[in-house]
Amino acid sequence: NTILIATNNPGKAREYAELFGAYGLEVKTLKDFTEIPAIVEDGKTFTENARKKAQTLSDALGVAVLADDSGLVVDALNGEPGIYSARYAGDHDDAANNRKLLANLKGLPAEKRTAHFHCSIVVTRPGKEELVASGDANGLILEEAKGAGGFGYDPLFYYPPLKKTFAELSQSEKNEVSHRGIATRALMKKFANWWEE
Numbered sequence: 001n002t003i004l005i006a007t008n009n010p011g012k013a014r015e016y017a018e019l020f021g022a023y024g025l026e027v028k029t030l031k032d033f034t035e036i037p038a039i040v041e042d043g044k045t046f047t048e049n050a051r052k053k054a055q056t057l058s059d060a061l062g063v064a065v066l067a068d069d070s071g072l073v074v075d076a077l078n079g080e081p082g083i084y085s086a087r088y089a090g091d092h093d094d095a096a097n098n099r100k101l102l103a104n105l106k107g108l109p110a111e112k113r114t115a116h117f118h119c120s121i122v123v124t125r126p127g128k129e130e131l132v133a134s135g136d137a138n139g140l141i142l143e144e145a146k147g148a149g150g151f152g153y154d155p156l157f158y159y160p161p162l163k164k165t166f167a168e169l170s171q172s173e174k175n176e177v178s179h180r181g182i183a184t185r186a187l188m189k190k191f192a193n194w195w196e197e
């Protein structure tokens with residue numbers, strides 16, 4: 001019962017390690033494999049990109065693969081950064097991405113700073129139909145960073161029900177309400193059947 005969590009993002013890897021801990025699967029990461037094919041993330045949606053990552057790797061490595069494509073969708077920016085969240089400011093640099101986001105929202109009042117995180121998960125296994133799930137979390141983009149936990153845009157993402165940013169939550173608190181936690185629980189409802197089919 002081995003599944004490769006196919007991400008180069010240490011923040012995601014940490015969250016999946018905790019989320020999957022409960023399910024008794026042996027979780028592998030990209031570090032456990034030597035020849036990893038290049039993946040071109042040129043899809044137009046989160047799910048298309050997650051599918052590309054999962055399919056490319058399960059074809060090449062012959063194992064079950066879970067891929068996550070996720071990002072921050074800001075209403076006042078017509079959905080940006082969206083599928084471009086990781087490289088919004090050029091290289092994958094969380095601090096630069098957050099600065100760019102703040103600059104683009106400068107002067108905008110709180111009620112117009114609505115946004116959501118989205119997570120699409122695709123699981124593939126050689127010779128099987130894929131399994132897909134997704135989740136969203138709604139919040140507001142603050143005018144300055146708060147909190148030291150999480151990763152990516154978490155310090156700017158204020159979650160009204162808990163009156164905290166995602167970076168102020170513990171890992172398990174974040175997993176309870178996050179787009180990734182919601183997507184993972186939706187996935188797991190279907191996973192056992194799919195796995196045993």
Ligand code: ITT
Pocket residue numbers: 006007008009012068069070071072085086087097117150151152153154166178180
């Ligand atoms: P992999 O493709 O290797 O998994 P990646 O970081 O490039 O890693 P994505 O293309 O899915 O993955 O981009 C996701 C970006 O969206 C991520 O780098 C963050 O900037 C942002 N993001 C996604 N989930 C987040 C979360 O829970 N908290 C904060 N930012 C998040």
